[in-house]
Amino acid sequence: MFLDKIVAQTLKTLEQRKQEYPLGTIKRLASEQTPPRDLLRAFEPRTQVHLIAEVKRASPSKGMLAPHIDPVALARTYEANGAAAISVLTEPDFFLGSPAYLTAIKQAVNIPVLRKDFIVDEYQVHEARAWGADAILLICAILDDNQLYHLLQTAHELGMRCLVETHSREEAQRAVAAGAMIIGVNSRDLVTFEMNPYLIRDIRRLIPSNRVVIAESGIHTTADTRRLARYDVQAMLVGESLVVSDDVPAQMHMLLSGARQSTQVKICGLSRPADIDAAVEAGADMLGFIFHEPSHRYVKPEQVQGLLAASELYQHLPKGQTRPDLVGVFVNKDAAFINETAEQAGLHFVQLHGTETPEFCQQIQKPVLKALHLRESADLVRLRDYQDVAWRLLLDTPTPEWGGTGVTHDWELARTAAQMERIILAGGLTVDNVAQAINSVQPWGVDVSSGVETQKQKDPAKIRAFIEQVRAREN
Numbered sequence: 001m002f003l004d005k006i007v008a009q010t011l012k013t014l015e016q017r018k019q020e021y022p023l024g025t026i027k028r029l030a031s032e033q034t035p036p037r038d039l040l041r042a043f044e045p046r047t048q049v050h051l052i053a054e055v056k057r058a059s060p061s062k063g064m065l066a067p068h069i070d071p072v073a074l075a076r077t078y079e080a081n082g083a084a085a086i087s088v089l090t091e092p093d094f095f096l097g098s099p100a101y102l103t104a105i106k107q108a109v110n111i112p113v114l115r116k117d118f119i120v121d122e123y124q125v126h127e128a129r130a131w132g133a134d135a136i137l138l139i140c141a142i143l144d145d146n147q148l149y150h151l152l153q154t155a156h157e158l159g160m161r162c163l164v165e166t167h168s169r170e171e172a173q174r175a176v177a178a179g180a181m182i183i184g185v186n187s188r189d190l191v192t193f194e195m196n197p198y199l200i201r202d203i204r205r206l207i208p209s210n211r212v213v214i215a216e217s218g219i220h221t222t223a224d225t226r227r228l229a230r231y232d233v234q235a236m237l238v239g240e241s242l243v244v245s246d247d248v249p250a251q252m253h254m255l256l257s258g259a260r261q262s263t264q265v266k267i268c269g270l271s272r273p274a275d276i277d278a279a280v281e282a283g284a285d286m287l288g289f290i291f292h293e294p295s296h297r298y299v300k301p302e303q304v305q306g307l308l309a310a311s312e313l314y315q316h317l318p319k320g321q322t323r324p325d326l327v328g329v330f331v332n333k334d335a336a337f338i339n340e341t342a343e344q345a346g347l348h349f350v351q352l353h354g355t356e357t358p359e360f361c362q363q364i365q366k367p368v369l370k371a372l373h374l375r376e377s378a379d380l381v382r383l384r385d386y387q388d389v390a391w392r393l394l395l396d397t398p399t400p401e402w403g404g405t406g407v408t409h410d411w412e413l414a415r416t417a418a419q420m421e422r423i424i425l426a427g428g429l430t431v432d433n434v435a436q437a438i439n440s441v442q443p444w445g446v447d448v449s450s451g452v453e454t455q456k457q458k459d460p461a462k463i464r465a466f467i468e469q470v471r472a473r474e475n
């Protein structure tokens with residue numbers, strides 16, 4: 001197995017270094033360094049996705065990536081184009097890394113520099129500090145609980161932060177229990193090298209909100225980074241897509257603006273596989289299913305997985321697309337029903353579209369998208385009531401039917417709300433007005449139902465045109 005091989009090799013070369021430079025010498029060199037830069041502070045504000053840019057020449061999963069890069073020049077480019085921190089591979093045999101790169105980069109930039117390696121021994125922590133590292137990577141998969149705790153403590157005593165990397169729910173729970181403040185979720189399975197870009201969605205909720213979450217691996221496109229913005233990560237760690245790029249600043253700009261500036265799109269009220277196909281193909285971020293019986297868009301919870309199975313494109317994603325998240329829409333249902341339905345239908349988010357209270361939201365096991373029906377500015381205080389219990393707030397036009405009416409929202413009111421919270425704008429959006437709505441309100445996302453229908457059925461051409469309008473203004 002790859003991990004066993006690399007740890008065995010790491011221990012072998014470590015023994016040689018220990019002979020050459022005894023721990024006492026390394027500790028003295030570490031004590032002569034200037035104090036570490038604080039990696040945790042690099043992720044402020046925490047509502048924004050930051051970038052840890054990696055200097056990596058090769059990897060076991062991808063082979064040679066960029067063997068001839070100039071590590072220092074690349075690091076300077078990263079810093080100049082908005083990286084919050086730099087990760088430097090120091091592992092020589094599998095990643096072609098080097099301690100010399102780390103030391104040179106630390107001197108060349110003013111942002112925190114992380115040693116990325118397979119750290120299993122306290123000696124390597126002191127060594128990282130002696131080489132100038134501000135932070136180190138600790139990989140849960142190669143450490144038991146005692147080692148993890150001990151290495152974290154050693155790093156903290158030296159003033160360094162640790163990025164604790166996890167690959168499963170169990171490892172994430174171990175990282176939290178060990179007291180890790182910066183927790184990475186690596187989409188790449190270190191045994192099979194297979195990618196699971198949705199692992200972060202499963203794991204995110206296990207990590208308390210006072211910790212920082214970093215998404216790692218396989219981040220190439222704006223669709224990837226828009227997806228990460230949905231899961232509320234504080235940073236993405238990107239290596240390959242930067243080092244192989246012909247235009248590193250442009251690639252960085254694309255990834256950061258995808259996470260920070262692009263608009264999330266939810267297509268709501270889907271009930272036919274062909275409409276799901278159209279939404280997936282056009283790059284929708286969220287698909288909504290209505291579990292409110294009076295609506296003509298009502299679907300039974302048990303139908304959802306069948307609809308998705310019958311959608312060719314949801315099953316076999318077009319290259320470069322990411323699979324949208326699933327949102328179930330409920331109106332004043334009881335919590336047990338909602339939680340059961342969410343499991344049965346495989347939902348990722350629950351939209352509460354009635355008069356559900358903040359206390360009620362807390363009974364829901366999936367992240368809650370709370371719809372608010374604001375009439376006037378005095379109602380804006382309600383946003384604060386849901387601030388800590390809802391994942392996002394959705395503003396919909398007040399009507400007796402609750403939603404899906406095609407009646408346009410008061411954009412002036414919505415604009416003020418969007419300055420207070422990250423909101424999703426709904427109500428009467430269409431292909432013709434969505435660009436104007438985004439310019440005027442600046443919402444985090446938009447949601448549409450009637451506006452992409454013809455005679456009360458979803459219209460694939462309108463779905464495509466709607467999403468094109470949203471994306472066109474981002475380019």
Ligand SMILES: O=C(O)c1ccccc1NCC(=O)[C@H](O)[C@H](O)COP(=O)(O)O
Nearest residue numbers: 268295403404405406427428448449450
């Ligand atoms: O769509 C429905 O039929 C519906 C019924 C009851 C509660 C909510 C409903 N839809 C919720 C949505 O998220 C809609 O997309 C949102 O109301 C916007 O609809 P529209 O004005 O038709 O674009």
